[in-house]
Structure formats: structure tokens, C-alpha cells
Amino acid sequence: GNSVTQMEGPVTLSEEAFLTINCTYTATGYPSLFWYVQYPGEGLQLLLKATKADDKGSNKGFEATYRKETTSFHLEKGSVQVSDSAVYFCALSAQGAQKLVFGQGTRLTINP
Amino acid sequence: EPEVTQTPSHQVTQMGQEVILRCVPISNHLYFYWYRQILGQKVEFLVSFYNNEISEKSEIFDDQFSVERPDGSNFTLKIRSTKLEDSAMYFCASRGIRGRNTEAFFGQGTRLTVV
Numbered sequence: 372g373n374s375v376t377q378m379e380g381p382v383t384l385s386e387e388a389f390l391t392i393n394c395t396y397t398a399t400g401y402p403s404l405f406w407y408v409q410y411p412g413e414g415l416q417l418l419l420k421a422t423k424a425d426d427k428g429s430n431k432g433f434e435a436t437y438r439k440e441t442t443s444f445h446l447e448k449g450s451v452q453v454s455d456s457a458v459y460f461c462a463l464s465a466q467g468a469q470k471l472v473f474g475q476g477t478r479l480t481i482n483p
Numbered sequence: 484e485p486e487v488t489q490t491p492s493h494q495v496t497q498m499g500q501e502v503i504l505r506c507v508p509i510s511n512h513l514y515f516y517w518y519r520q521i522l523g524q525k526v527e528f529l530v531s532f533y534n535n536e537i538s539e540k541s542e543i544f545d546d547q548f549s550v551e552r553p554d555g556s557n558f559t560l561k562i563r564s565t566k567l568e569d570s571a572m573y574f575c576a577s578r579g580i581r582g583r584n585t586e587a588f589f590g591q592g593t594r595l596t597v598v
Contacts, residue, residue: 375525407589412591413591414486414487414489414574414589414590414591414592415526415574415576415589416589417586417587417588420586460526462526468539469514469531469538469539469578470516470528470531470539471518471526471528471587472528473518473525473526473527474525475523475524475525476520476525476526
């Protein structure tokens with residue numbers, strides 16, 4: 372079946388550090404890929420998405436590239452801020468499906 | 484900015500009791516979902532709802548669960564007889580148009596604790 376695997380958290384970094392959160396997936400066909408973020412006390416918000424191979428999604432300084440050859444969609448940011456502290460979820464939506472399949476989430480804490 | 488609203492934010496209930504979790508999706512949206520996240524585990528799909536009927540459900544969504552959109556604005560999840568293992572964060576989501584590439588908007592979640 373379809374599944375998403377994220378790197379284990381929590382992740383703690385200093386402000387201005389480089390961030391990578393790994394995400395790999397298993398799916399038949401050509402899924403769409405998403406990163407959602409959950410700030411403390413809030414719901415899940417779409418951060419970025421990519422709908423086909425080699426697409427790069429980007430938003431708020433975050434980027435992720437849809438790599439079909441490695442079935443990956445790693446999240447990166449060049450210089451993190453304290454305000455980026457949140458839980459990040461990688462997700463996919465398979466061909467012919469409406470629902471999202473999520474990874475387990477990675478808690479990110481940025482220290483000043 | 485339009486948003487999905489869930490109430491209550493936290494509910495504590497005794498095992499065997501019925502609970503109803505409420506959601507107000509974005510007003511012109513057509514597709515509605517419930518997901519849950521047991522503490523420390525993945526966010527899991529429960530059910531999707533379109534045109535006043537269930538369009539897909541997971542194996543978690545057994546006879547103890549039901550959904551309803553009674554008045555065209557609220558979207559509710561009912562658990563008839565709660566079990567300890569139903570303790571989780573429950574998220575409601577809605578989507579405006581069909582298509583797996585379109586964004587699903589999520590509420591802030593209801594934390595259900597069954598004691």
C-alpha cells in the first residue's frame with residue numbers, strides 16, 4: 372500500500388542553521404507530494420507541494436524536490452528561524468485517491 | 484482568511500460513552516474528511532464525505548463511527564461507545580474542488596481523552 376516515512380524527531384537546531392527533514396514514500400503510479408506544518412496550538416497548514424517528478428515546491432524559504440528515482444521529497448531550508456519551530460508532516464495523495472497519507476511528523480525546535 | 488473550525492479543542496469522556504466531535508468546514512467547500520493522530524503516531528485517514536454520503540473510509544472507521552452533515556454547515560464525527568484506544572487528536576479537513584493536487588484545509592484538532 373501507499374506509505375510515507377519521515378526522519379525521526381525531535382530535531383533541535385540553532386537559529387540560522389541549515390535544515391533537512393528527510394521524507395521517502397512508497398506509492399504506485401504518480402502521487403502528489405505535500406509538506407504540512409503544525410504550529411503550536413494550530414491546525415495543519417499546507418507548506419508546499421509538488422505534483423510531478425522533478426517539480427520543486429517552495430514557500431517561506433522552504434523547498435522540496437519531487438525525486439521519483441529515489442522516491443523522496445526532502446524538506447530543506449537554508450537558514451532557520453525560531454518561528455519555524457513546529458511539527459512538519461510529509462504526505463502523499465495517490466493517483467485516483469482523494470485522501471492524504473501522512474508520515475509520522477517531525478518536531479522541529481529552533482533555539483535562538 | 485477562511486478557516487476550518489473544530490469544537491471542542493479538548494474533550495475528556497468515560498469509556499463506553501458517546502462523543503460527538505464538531506467541525507465547521509470552509510463554507511463553499513464540497514469534500515470533507517476526518518483524520519486522527521494517536522499520540523506519537525502517524526496522522527491516519529478515517530473517512531471522506533461528499534454529496535451527503537461517505538465516499539471512502541478506512542478500516543479504522545468501523546460501526547462505532549459515523550459522520551453527518553446535518554445542516555449544511557456542520558460536519559460531525561460520532562463515536563458511539565468510546566474505547567481507551569480512541570484517545571487521539573482528531574482533525575477535520577475540507578477541500579473545495581475535486582483533485583488530489585488541491586489543498587486540503589485542516590482545523591486545529593480536537594484532543595479526545597477516553598478514561
